[in-house]
Amino acid sequence: MTNRCSPPLTYRDIVRSGLCIGCGACAVKRSGATLQMQFDRYGQLKPKEAGDLKSAPQVEFPSICPFSPLAENEDDLAARHFATAAKCDPLLGRFEKAFVGHVEEGDFRANGSSGGLVTWVAAELLQRGLVDAVAHVGETDSGDRLFRYRLSRSIEDLKAGAKSRYYPVELSGVLDAIRTTPGRYAVIGVPCFIKAVRLSCANDPVLNERISFTLGLFCGHMKSARMAESFAWQMGAAIADVEHFDYRVKRVDRPANWYRAQVTLPHQDVIGRDWWHLADGDWGAGFFQNSACNFCDDVVAETADIAFGDAWAQPYAADGRGTNVVIIRSAALLDLVNNAVISRRIVLSLVDEEFVARTQAAGFRQRREGLAFRLTWLRPDRRPRKRVAAGAGSLTWRRRMIYRLRYAISAWSHRIFWFSHLLRRPQLYLAWARIVSFLYQGFAYSRGPIGRIVDRIGRSGAETD
Ligand SMILES: Cc1cc2nc3c(=O)[nH]c(=O)nc-3n(C[C@H](O)[C@H](O)[C@H](O)COP(=O)(O)OP(=O)(O)OC[C@H]3O[C@@H](n4cnc5c(N)ncnc54)[C@H](O)[C@@H]3O)c2cc1C
Ligand code: SF4
Numbered sequence: 001m002t003n004r005c006s007p008p009l010t011y012r013d014i015v016r017s018g019l020c021i022g023c024g025a026c027a028v029k030r031s032g033a034t035l036q037m038q039f040d041r042y043g044q045l046k047p048k049e050a051g052d053l054k055s056a057p058q059v060e061f062p063s064i065c066p067f068s069p070l071a072e073n074e075d076d077l078a079a080r081h082f083a084t085a086a087k088c089d090p091l092l093g094r095f096e097k098a099f100v101g102h103v104e105e106g107d108f109r110a111n112g113s114s115g116g117l118v119t120w121v122a123a124e125l126l127q128r129g130l131v132d133a134v135a136h137v138g139e140t141d142s143g144d145r146l147f148r149y150r151l152s153r154s155i156e157d158l159k160a161g162a163k164s165r166y167y168p169v170e171l172s173g174v175l176d177a178i179r180t181t182p183g184r185y186a187v188i189g190v191p192c193f194i195k196a197v198r199l200s201c202a203n204d205p206v207l208n209e210r211i212s213f214t215l216g217l218f219c220g221h222m223k224s225a226r227m228a229e230s231f232a233w234q235m236g237a238a239i240a241d242v243e244h245f246d247y248r249v250k251r252v253d254r255p256a257n258w259y260r261a262q263v264t265l266p267h268q269d270v271i272g273r274d275w276w277h278l279a280d281g282d283w284g285a286g287f288f289q290n291s292a293c294n295f296c297d298d299v300v301a302e303t304a305d306i307a308f309g310d311a312w313a314q315p316y317a318a319d320g321r322g323t324n325v326v327i328i329r330s331a332a333l334l335d336l337v338n339n340a341v342i343s344r345r346i347v348l349s350l351v352d353e354e355f356v357a358r359t360q361a362a363g364f365r366q367r368r369e370g371l372a373f374r375l376t377w378l379r380p381d382r383r384p385r386k387r388v389a390a391g392a393g394s395l396t397w398r399r400r401m402i403y404r405l406r407y408a409i410s411a412w413s414h415r416i417f418w419f420s421h422l423l424r425r426p427q428l429y430l431a432w433a434r435i436v437s438f439l440y441q442g443f444a445y446s447r448g449p450i451g452r453i454v455d456r457i458g459r460s461g462a463e464t465d
């Protein structure tokens, strides 16, 4: 906590400490802020002073930044927004009910990354006149970004923005637009972005009145823009030539968790590659992860009215059509969903906390025991305030190695990619990525000769345990 003598917390403190996720909440043009969100050398969005102007310290900054130690945490926010929720679970937070299922009507499921429920719920809010526009992420036509937040006011525009984008995006533009244009809005975002929206609303009556619904996406971690660039390299394309980038092309004849990326080049040339065959395509290894994600403790958007993820549990993971898990925290949205189930527009089965947690087992390991372990690496006075206490508990040496490797891969992938790019030698980065992936997979999944050696020393703690 700051005391009366310590200088006020600013965006610079958060950026310097590696805790800036790049949400853009501090760059909303309120109270004369002159910050702009710009890519840094590693392809991550960070707030910067616009031109030579020095912003006056933002008095509300400590209360709106999702990584500020002085802001309300997820438990505080959820207690305020979902005070009467039927359940309160240490992993899932406060909620009414949880389901597994998909959209039955139209092409929502076929066009979504998972079961299509995020776009369906957002479309339903628009269609019923409960909101005038939805803030979500769509492709850009040109410029330095493949994707950005935008406001969709029609079902057509909303549907065109379906699918998961593992790419840096930021909220300042849409929050500015919401502030200047009266109406009711829904915002879709990963957990820390929804937290930023909640905190911004708590500090801004205009946003608070206008943002009526928040739709959260479960989150493993955020990637930098360099992951798209690296995937394109490996498909023989330069990112500047890519017209469409699809992180997850759906193939109904294959399990949903066999991700396949696809780029569309000029003249409609299309190239695809399975993530598994890409040097840095193992999500769990942490390539290009934002450093703030190392200190995140919300997997399932605990502050969102409704939260969606992929049903990574059998038999759903094997179904290439895609299936969602859904946690409903707001009673109003529970009614909306229940009515659609009765009319068979969507198909949902009730599930318990244990099932939802099982679908996100890796995410919870990384954000509970992994976070507790990572916190021990920092001096007590430098530790971010989290809902998880520092401690290595009974972690096996193998488990510790996995967390250390993941942390190192995420940190070094940014630098090595940057250096290879500078030298115009993609092979340098790719060779490094293959070696560390091989090492990580030996420790995590007992693969190859490293896996055999590590298994001989001790099996306990492998990701597959
Ligand atoms: C960075 C990231 C990490 C994720 N990690 C996990 C995970 O670990 N486990 C898990 O189960 N699910 C995770 N998800 C969510 C998952 O990928 C699907 O988005 C979710 O299951 C919804 O699928 P759907 O078919 O219902 O959504 P769709 O119908 O495809 O709609 C997705 C909606 O989300 C919006 N959107 C896409 N990308 C972003 C973004 N970056 N920020 C804000 N809005 C966006 C789109 O514009 C669209 O409106 C993650 C998503 C993201 C963006
Ligand atoms: S996390 Fe968001 S609010 Fe905090 S400094 Fe970064 S961009 Fe600004």
Ligand code: SF4
Pocket (backbone or CB within 6 Å): 021, 190, 191, 192, 193, 219, 220, 221, 222, 290, 292, 293, 296, 297, 298
């Ligand atoms: S892992 Fe946490 S901090 Fe990182 S993008 Fe997801 S919600 Fe935000």
